[in-house]
Amino acid sequence: MEHTFHIMQKGYTVCPENWGMVNESALYYRFYYVYGGSAWVYKDGRIMPLRAGYLYIFPVMNPYSLWHDPRHPLDVLWLHVEMAMAAFPELVCLKVNRGEVAEHLLEGMRGIVEKPGYGGELTQLFSVFLTVLNEEVPFREAESGRMQRVLKYMETRIGESVKVQELADFSGMERSYFSRKFKEVFRMPPLQYLMAMKMSMAARCLLQGGSVGQAAEAVGYADEKAFSRAFKAYMEMPPGKYKKIHSGGHVI
Amino acid sequence: MEHTFHIMQKGYTVCPENWGMVNESALYYRFYYVYGGSAWVYKDGRIMPLRAGYLYIFPVMNPYSLWHDPRHPLDVLWLHVEMAMAAFPELVCLKVNRGEVAEHLLEGMRGIVEKPGYGGELTQLFSVFLTVLNEEVPFREAESGRMQRVLKYMETRIGESVKVQELADFSGMERSYFSRKFKEVFRMPPLQYLMAMKMSMAARCLLQGGSVGQAAEAVGYADEKAFSRAFKAYMEMPPGKYKKIHSGGHVI
Numbered sequence: 001m002e003h004t005f006h007i008m009q010k011g012y013t014v015c016p017e018n019w020g021m022v023n024e025s026a027l028y029y030r031f032y033y034v035y036g037g038s039a040w041v042y043k044d045g046r047i048m049p050l051r052a053g054y055l056y057i058f059p060v061m062n063p064y065s066l067w068h069d070p071r072h073p074l075d076v077l078w079l080h081v082e083m084a085m086a087a088f089p090e091l092v093c094l095k096v097n098r099g100e101v102a103e104h105l106l107e108g109m110r111g112i113v114e115k116p117g118y119g120g121e122l123t124q125l126f127s128v129f130l131t132v133l134n135e136e137v138p139f140r141e142a143e144s145g146r147m148q149r150v151l152k153y154m155e156t157r158i159g160e161s162v163k164v165q166e167l168a169d170f171s172g173m174e175r176s177y178f179s180r181k182f183k184e185v186f187r188m189p190p191l192q193y194l195m196a197m198k199m200s201m202a203a204r205c206l207l208q209g210g211s212v213g214q215a216a217e218a219v220g221y222a223d224e225k226a227f228s229r230a231f232k233a234y235m236e237m238p239p240g241k242y243k244k245i246h247s248g249g250h251v252i
Numbered sequence: 253m254e255h256t257f258h259i260m261q262k263g264y265t266v267c268p269e270n271w272g273m274v275n276e277s278a279l280y281y282r283f284y285y286v287y288g289g290s291a292w293v294y295k296d297g298r299i300m301p302l303r304a305g306y307l308y309i310f311p312v313m314n315p316y317s318l319w320h321d322p323r324h325p326l327d328v329l330w331l332h333v334e335m336a337m338a339a340f341p342e343l344v345c346l347k348v349n350r351g352e353v354a355e356h357l358l359e360g361m362r363g364i365v366e367k368p369g370y371g372g373e374l375t376q377l378f379s380v381f382l383t384v385l386n387e388e389v390p391f392r393e394a395e396s397g398r399m400q401r402v403l404k405y406m407e408t409r410i411g412e413s414v415k416v417q418e419l420a421d422f423s424g425m426e427r428s429y430f431s432r433k434f435k436e437v438f439r440m441p442p443l444q445y446l447m448a449m450k451m452s453m454a455a456r457c458l459l460q461g462g463s464v465g466q467a468a469e470a471v472g473y474a475d476e477k478a479f480s481r482a483f484k485a486y487m488e489m490p491p492g493k494y495k496k497i498h499s500g501g502h503v504i
Contacts, residue, residue: 101363104356108380111353121383124376128360131373 005083005130007123012110015039015074020067022245023235025200029081029088030058033096033106036075039068043091050074055106057092057137061196063235064091077110079126084148087139089187094136102136105129146171147185154194158201159220164190199234202227206243215239257335257382259375264362267291267326272319274497275487277452280332281340282310285348285358288327291320295343302326307358309344309389313448315487316343329362331378336400339391341439346388354388357381398423399437406446410453411472416442451486454479458495467491 008028015037032050039050041058042065050056050066052075058064068074096103109125112118133139150171154162167190168178182190198219205215216227231239260280267289284302291302293310294317302308302318304327310316320326348355361377364370385391402423406414419442420430434442450471457467468479483491 099359101360104360104363107351108353108356108360111356112380112384118383121380124380128364128373128376131370132364 005081005126007079007081007119007126009080010078010113010122012077012113013075015068015076017070017073019074020065022065023063023237023242024058024065025061025063025196025203025235026058026080027060027082027197027200027204029060029083030056031079031081032056032058033077033110034074035077036072037068038072039066039074041066041091048093050076053096053098055092055094055096055102055133057088057094059088059091061193061200062089062091077106077113079109079113081126084139088137089185092137094133102129102132105132147182150182151197154197158194158198159218161220162194195230195234199231202231202239203235203242206239212239212243257333257378259331259333259371259378261332262330262365262374264329264365265327267320267328269322269325271326272317274317275315275489276310276317277313277315277448277455277487278310278332279312279449279452279456280334281312282308283331283333284308284310285329285362286326287329288324289320290324291318291326293318293343300345302328305348305350307344307346307348307354307385309340309346311340311343313445313452314341329358329365331361331365333378336391340389341437344389346385354381354384357384399434402434403449406449410446410450411470413472414446447482447486451483454483454491455487455494458491464491464495 033055034050034052036052037050041048041050041056043063058066096106105125105128109122109129112121112125150167153167153170164179165175167182168175171178173181179190182193186193188196202215202219205218206212210218212228213224215231216222216224219227221227221230228238231242235242237245285307286302286304288304289302293300293302293308295315310318348358357377357380361374361381364373364377402419405422406419416431417427419434420427423430425433431442434445438445440448454467454471457470458464462470464480465476468474468476471479473479473482480490483494487494489497
């Protein structure tokens, strides 16, 4: 099976004291394979500890918070991976048993993840890992090819005001059928998804050093105040504060 | 690093009672990762036990014998791999320590080697394995690109009578320089290598069900008796006997 993905960042890290993130809504998947430490995730109103020997996949554009006890810092193999957005719509939490193929692949990745010149090898191991993982957590890649194209289209039009009818036309589906299908695949209506995408892209822009005005413009807001209101409604804090908090922490 | 290879056959096997081979001279590398059993290799006048936790790479066109104690059959992950012939000119015997990346890769391969539909994944893991292995046992791929082409040429001309001058011309080297270089890379003079290649190909032909006459013809012998003499000199038994012995055994 072929998977389309791109490993953006990666490492095997004992996290620094000030590690953590609040209402993080990333445009990529975080893959964490936990070795130790006391850390937690908050998502959808629930707190869950991150346990050693477990694999976590934090979904795309679906906010969560992460933090740890600085006296017992999180010890983790981590990968930021861009791939089909609907692959893992929910937070994945999976026990990896010793001696399983998945464990050997994760250990193999850990052994080379920080080695210079091993990027290609890491990609190969991760590709095999996805195939093996797919047996445990079937992910939804094939079924949503058409919807993936809709997301790509959304991305290219992120600075403009896109209407549902336009997306339906692009997808070649009748409008109400398109909305139903979209919700089935992405678990939210198209315009809510578009808003989440805008806010995630704005957050990325802020973390890359952009001003609030630049972030607003990048995702199609002429009015900075309207942008700040929307951002706050989604991220639960104004853009300036978000930038300050996240730029200070290490976003692993 | 890119490696050119092709996994021809593979398995994770407790060998059958009658397993073994005498004066085997293969056109591919045998990679063995031993899990248990009592088995031995005979090569260049020495007997060596095959030990659990070790990786063995049996060279190409360089005869060896393998056998085991049927009461303690060899338990092995094995791969027959076609790749640059000069990569491992000698028998490689390498301890694989627990927890090393190499061990995780071998264990990962063992976990999928018999799984239908995982051929691509096995190839990917093996490719990463070669890169990691290359740190321990540097193999000679890059330096002999020109010589690899000479081997390919030899193969295409196996049914005809090739002279050293022709090979030197093909390689674009002066004849005596070519002979010296060839010997440096392959540890034997060109015509001796050509003979070994012929006999290995003839052996393969026999094992695939060919008659002695067909094997002789395939490697350019018009006279079956001359072929049988050459074969016996190389394999230490006449072709008919070789076919009988090897067709009975399981050539893992």
